[in-house]
Amino acid sequence: MRRNQQCPYDGAVPPTPAAAPPERVDAGRVILRRLQASDASAIAAAVSASLEHLRPWMPWATGEAAERTNQLGRVAEADHNWESGLGYVYSVLTAEHGTLVGEIALHPRDSGQSVELGYWIAAGQARRGYATLAAEAMTSVALSLPNVTRVEIHCDAANSASAAVAQKLGYRLDRIEERYAEAPGESGRLMVWLRDRQRPDTGRAAPSPGP
Numbered sequence: 496m497r498r499n500q501q502c503p504y505d506g507a508v509p510p511t512p513a514a515a516p517p518e519r520v521d522a523g524r525v526i527l528r529r530l531q532a533s534d535a536s537a538i539a540a541a542v543s544a545s546l547e548h549l550r551p552w553m554p555w556a557t558g559e560a561a562e563r564t565n566q567l568g569r570v571a572e573a574d575h576n577w578e579s580g581l582g583y584v585y586s587v588l589t590a591e592h593g594t595l596v597g598e599i600a601l602h603p604r605d606s607g608q609s610v611e612l613g614y615w616i617a618a619g620q621a622r623r624g625y626a627t628l629a630a631e632a633m634t635s636v637a638l639s640l641p642n643v644t645r646v647e648i649h650c651d652a653a654n655s656a657s658a659a660v661a662q663k664l665g666y667r668l669d670r671i672e673e674r675y676a677e678a679p680g681e682s683g684r685l686m687v688w689l690r691d692r693q694r695p696d697t698g699r700a701a702p703s704p705g706p
């Protein structure tokens with residue numbers, strides 16, 4: 496997730512609350528389950544062990560985020576956002592042992608027509624395909640939500656690991672925007688990767704819903 500671990504909606508106009516995604520999604524070797532208070536300790540521990548890995552890209556990756564009380568506050572905020580349709584945060588757990596390995600979130604944008612995916616995987620669990628599996632499942636979930644016609648992954652141009660996840664999943668690079676670097680590894684060039692909803696009959700992108 497880029498801006499903030501709490502995943503708030505940061506647009507001026509709140510999205511139209513739409514049908515919420517499922518609270519649990521099976522993604523093969525990982526399970527995505529709605530963030531809950533009992534995850535707070537595991538998330539704090541994963542963040543604590545991953546600070547060097549996360550800090551270049553995640554502005555929220557500070558010692559504070561490695562504290563359980565801080566994570567409990569996040570869960571409360573994530574609950575509020577879930578119920579309001581402002582955002583959906585999941586814990587990424589291994590299917591085998593239920594180990595928490597990271598988080599993934601859906602952020603409605605553009606009045607609900609677009610969804611942005613954000614994710615992080617703990618340092619000790621990286622390069623096992625978990626982000627790819629989680630993002631693939633969440634892309635399908637997002638594209639099945641009413642009115643959603645595209646899913647976006649935003650990552651800094653220097654973040655080759657995140658860009659590789661988007662590429663592996665068939666996202667296309669739509670544009671690169673200049674922006675203020677928010678985290679120490681960022682170049683200030685934001686890649687916007689897109690996946691459109693396909694029309695089943697033609698394979699072409701479906702049109703956006705009318706006004």
Ligand SMILES: CC(C)(COP(=O)(O)OP(=O)(O)OC[C@H]1O[C@@H](n2cnc3c(N)ncnc32)[C@H](O)[C@@H]1OP(=O)(O)O)[C@@H](O)C(=O)NCCC(=O)NCCS
Pocket residue numbers: 496497548549552553614615616617620621622623624625626627628649650651654655656657659660663
């Ligand atoms: C980006 C991130 C989520 C990837 O998680 P992951 O579970 O390691 O990713 P995957 O194992 O699914 O790897 C997918 C592909 O990304 C690329 N990749 C992953 N880590 C990489 C690295 N450190 N360097 C270069 N490429 C990397 C590889 O091409 C990999 O495919 P391969 O293993 O078949 O070669 C993880 O590195 C992370 O949490 N980084 C810090 C937070 C962050 O940047 N979040 C995204 C913000 S936009």
